[in-house]
Amino acid sequence: MNDSSIGVPPCCVPNLTGQTAPEPVRPGEEAGLSARIGVLLCACGPEMRERLDFEALASFTSSLEAVGHVETHPAWCLRPGLTRLREIVADKGIERFVVAGCSYRTHRQIFATALERCGLNPYLFEIVNIKEQCAAVHPEGAMERARGQVAMAVARAAALEPLEQIFVQSEPRALVVGASLSGLVAAETLAGAGIETILLEQAGSLGGSRPGSRGKWLGIDPGGDVEQRAAALRSNSLITIHLSSNLVRVVGGPGQFMVTVRTPDGDKDLRVGAIVLATGSPPAPPRGVYGHDGKRVRTQEEFMNLLDGEARMAETPLSIVMIQCVGSRDANLPYCSRVCCHDAVWNAIDARQKWPDTQVAILFRDLEMSCLTERDVKRALEAGVTFHRYDPASPPEIQGLRLSVVDTLLGRRVEILFDLLVLSVGRIPSEGTAAAAKVLKIDTDAYGFVPEPVVRLRPQEYAGRGIYVTGSAHWPVSPEEAAYQAFEMASRAAMALQRGWLSTRPIVATVDESRCIGCGLCVSMCGFGAICVEETQKGRKATVRSIICKGCGTCTAGCPVFAINSAFYGDAQIAPAIRAAVTP
């Protein structure tokens, strides 16, 4: 609904200043003709006919001020009704309509489209629900309420103003922050769509933190070889790579971000239309727990080096013990990192295959295996890996090369001799995420990840439009998930960038600069970061970025000096409705 492009002819983009287009003056407007309202009463459904007297309702409605035409029809939303609507527009010259029938949520679009086809402004139109919200729920008093609600809708409709879709031009360039796997996939996708892409990486090399195992969640290889992928990016002429670089400043809004990037060659100013955040999440530093030394006591990632043969031990290990949730899911890192159980199980299987004589034991708290990976636990058991469940209240203890733990499944203490200890340490948001979130002014959660604001309503969408968060910057994800998310987010970004413009519906807040005192209270009230206070020739004034504004009106209702107006839900429209509501 929010981004619905009602009547956007893609070929003609009228006004690219980011402001509402000037209101078109319609013939007869000065004469007050357009204030005449057509009220369409819809008589569908048994309760409607049973509980409402449409003749009486029609005569009541015609007696209301500014009503020019009232007509009852069995179903205005169907073809015969809409054809009749077109006739009314043509014959009576009525430009404002109130439909009394079904819900605004389900039927607004039908009538808005029909009115647009007649050449009318779809915002000079209001629906009042006298079906679900009146006839269906009031065995008594339905008529009284219908009369009240229709009078309110008419009063409101008389005060509506024509509004035009808002357009903003978009820079045909994208910035990808972070060259983690998801960053690489995002850059590749964007460049594949023909979009000039700038890839920014804090570290000196591409690829981000390596995965903790070679296992596959969905059985598909998502990223391919990171090295190959990075090489392909380096030779792509559409991609500019800045290593050892940071994002230091972002101003502007979706479609037109002005970005400053600090590179070893000095600061560079760029103009981009979209920003993809792909900063990843590295393993938490083990901080010496269980005597971590990177040799005999390793993290899963360091153990991967052994399995791959990149690092060597003096002797083949005889007994490997893996401990899960080390320094994780405790007071410091209270969340589950999702990926470590998978890594441990797969590395255990790989270890048994590489060294068939080596014992492997996994000490876990809760084995969190998602997707199709549950079956890999069975594979691990078949491969001879042993599992012990421990209680976080009495974690495994080590003394020399002897580990002792109370197995809560067996209900007794188990002692294991080991010569290699592998720790699953969990993942933390990267420093890059925190730095970028601060510059981009987007919220992070209690742990430092960048969450979706309302996952149920807007999955994969973030508070700031034009900013796309992907991969482990969002939450620890597997390489496959990272690649898929990056592909999805980059595709979304590419759609807007290829088109060259963004649009939003005109139900947004606007500031009356002559009234604004620049106090900035609205800035703190906006949940979307759509308002900022800027220094102008007339002093400090608030400005609303229409393309970000969702039109909720929280700023409007809180403005100390009534300097903000919410289009479509302004004081001018609601006050008459309140008055009409209580008029006997």
Added chain:
Amino acid sequence: MSKKFIGFVCEWGGYTAADLAGFRRVAYPADLRTIRVECTGRVDPVWMLDALIEGAEGAMIIGCPMGDSRHEVGNFRAQERTRWVAKGLALVGERPDRVRTAFLPSEDAEGYARTVEEFSRLLDTLGPLDRSEKGVERLRALREVFASQKIRWLVGQGQNIAEQGDAFREKVPRLELDRRIEDVLRDEYRRVRVLRGLRKEPMSVVALATRLELPAQVVMRDVSDLIGIGRLATEGHADPPLFREVAR
């Protein structure tokens, strides 16, 4: 003629729940009149008072559950603003529960019907608002208070300070903060009454105090304060002196 009350419903929570109540045929009293808004955050405190002044017996806001709003923070603001309108109503001698908020998920049709019914029943028990000239004048004064820059700023900024801390990032206890804002609200309400009393005709302090049923010393102090900020001026050279509001 039965009583009426206004329900400000957000498109995504209250309005959707009301639609669903219709689909499921969950009946509720017909004395509700709904006004759809984009988000409950749009509901101006002044609207709620307007509703009461114009003739509604109560006003309620029905929106999405906290933390589950399509508009992030709107319902938090709506709740806080309603809390202050309720405190204002108590100040003018009306029952504060004539304004209330309800936040329920859009799929809770029964909850919507129950909320409306409970409120309707409550308003029946409370009986009609004091619609005497004096009673309406008090509500109008309260409306002016909630339209004033000072109170609107305090209500908004007060919530910021309570939730995010003050300029030093120090959290101020809610109770203490409330008490301070309440003091300002009370003073502002009294001053608005004084101003409104002197708007139509110039009057002496004693005459005004009698009309407002306030102690003359209190009115005197307000009058001198208001002269200090240029809102009042003396009229002529009568004895005792007459005061009038300075037109702005």
